[in-house]
Amino acid sequence: MTSVSAEHLSGKDRPPVLVSSDKRGIRHELRPKLQQITTSETFNACGRPISGVNGVTIVNGPKGSGFGGLRSCGKGWICPCCAGKVGAHRADEISQVVAHQLGTGSVAMVTMTMRHTAGQRLHDLWTGLSAAWKAATNGRRWRTEREMYGCDGYVRAVEITHGKNGWHVHVHALLMFSGDVSENILESFSDAMFDRWTSKLVSLGFAAPLRNSGGLDVRKIGGEADQVLAAYLTKIASGVGMEVGSGDGKSGRHGNRAPWEIAVDAVGGDPQALELWREFEFGSMGRRAIAWSRGLRARAGLGAELTDAQIVEQEESAPVMVAIIPARSWMMIRTCAPYVFGEILGLVEAGATWENLRDHLHYRLPAADVRPPIISVRK
Numbered sequence: 001m002t003s004v005s006a007e008h009l010s011g012k013d014r015p016p017v018l019v020s021s022d023k024r025g026i027r028h029e030l031r032p033k034l035q036q037i038t039t040s041e042t043f044n045a046c047g048r049p050i051s052g053v054n055g056v057t058i059v060n061g062p063k064g065s066g067f068g069g070l071r072s073c074g075k076g077w078i079c080p081c082c083a084g085k086v087g088a089h090r091a092d093e094i095s096q097v098v099a100h101q102l103g104t105g106s107v108a109m110v111t112m113t114m115r116h117t118a119g120q121r122l123h124d125l126w127t128g129l130s131a132a133w134k135a136a137t138n139g140r141r142w143r144t145e146r147e148m149y150g151c152d153g154y155v156r157a158v159e160i161t162h163g164k165n166g167w168h169v170h171v172h173a174l175l176m177f178s179g180d181v182s183e184n185i186l187e188s189f190s191d192a193m194f195d196r197w198t199s200k201l202v203s204l205g206f207a208a209p210l211r212n213s214g215g216l217d218v219r220k221i222g223g224e225a226d227q228v229l230a231a232y233l234t235k236i237a238s239g240v241g242m243e244v245g246s247g248d249g250k251s252g253r254h255g256n257r258a259p260w261e262i263a264v265d266a267v268g269g270d271p272q273a274l275e276l277w278r279e280f281e282f283g284s285m286g287r288r289a290i291a292w293s294r295g296l297r298a299r300a301g302l303g304a305e306l307t308d309a310q311i312v313e314q315e316e317s318a319p320v321m322v323a324i325i326p327a328r329s330w331m332m333i334r335t336c337a338p339y340v341f342g343e344i345l346g347l348v349e350a351g352a353t354w355e356n357l358r359d360h361l362h363y364r365l366p367a368a369d370v371r372p373p374i375i376s377v378r379k
């Protein structure tokens with residue numbers, strides 16, 4: 001067999017950057033690698049043991065297995081692990097609101113995009129998008145039409161991709177109607193939103209988006225279109241509107257990459273991807289992934305909205321401690337074999353005992369250690 005260095009292989013022939021094949025494994029494997037290139041100190045602390053003495057607990061509960069005793073950053077845009085938790089929580093809330101709305105009324109999904117060219121900064125585009133959405137969902141006409149057409153409000157998500165024309169920043173929103181909204185009403189309602197969206201973008205110096213070439217898309221949800229909703233929710237659940245790719249960084253559609261795909265390419269040593277990831281880290285700082293119109297959550301019986309940091313701090317109910325990984329061993333796995341984290345979680349869910357975990361870990365990393373649980377944590 002001839003050995004070929006990674007640089008000489010191109011495209012899909014290149015060995016994968018990540019070993020894990022499932023999303024959870026990818027998140028845990030990607031986090032320490034991304035931390036090597038991050039400029040965020042908060043993110044850099046995520047996934048490190050809180051106590052050097054107590055180590056990291058491996059727990060199993062009704063919602064699956066997990067790790068305890070770790071710092072978390074709550075940076076849903078740039079931390080793959082926190083993105084998973086935040087995304088799952090938000091997707092759950094959105095499906096509750098949609099189910100509630102479909103019980104008595106109807107729901108439509110509207111997508112609005114902006115025109116962009118390569119070289120425009122993500123930060124500027126995102127700021128423009130936020131202002132345009134605000135313009136689309138404010139003002140007298142918006143309030144009058146909401147009243148007239150029975151729109152109970154919206155939940156909106158921001159999605160970002162990058163392709164040959166640079167950063168593509170767009171909004172998906174679910175519009176809630178108290179009755180069965182007709183196609184005509186939906187069209188005129190969304191057209192008016194799009195007019196305000198366009199005017200704002202133009203006033204800020206952006207090119208006017210094209211109504212019929214992808215600038216605006218609106219569709220009713222329910223019945224056959226349920227699949228659209230399912231796809232939308234899955235997208236959010238997979239990481240605040242972003243999909244972790246297959247792990248080889250090459251799953252982008254039509255050359256458009258989602259931020260996680262850029263992240264995988266960046267940790268794989270692609271200098272352009274590294275530059276883009278850094279820009280994404282900066283551009284996403286302080287941005288909300290999901291926003292609710294006032295009163296919508298309460299109407300559907302949801303409590304106050306939690307911040308990303310609060311969501312990741314939430315304790316799982318009645319977890320059972322399966323084993324403990326000493327802090328030193330944990331750090332060793334992070335550095336040398338982070339794909340093992342996903343393997344451990346899978347083994348625990350398949351019923352592995354602490355001895356099974358110890359044997360597996362010794363096989364992967366002979367110097368790393370697993371210890372028996374000290375107490376069973378039950379609330």
Ligand SMILES: [Zn+2]
Nearest residue numbers: 046073079082
């Ligand atoms: Zn984190």
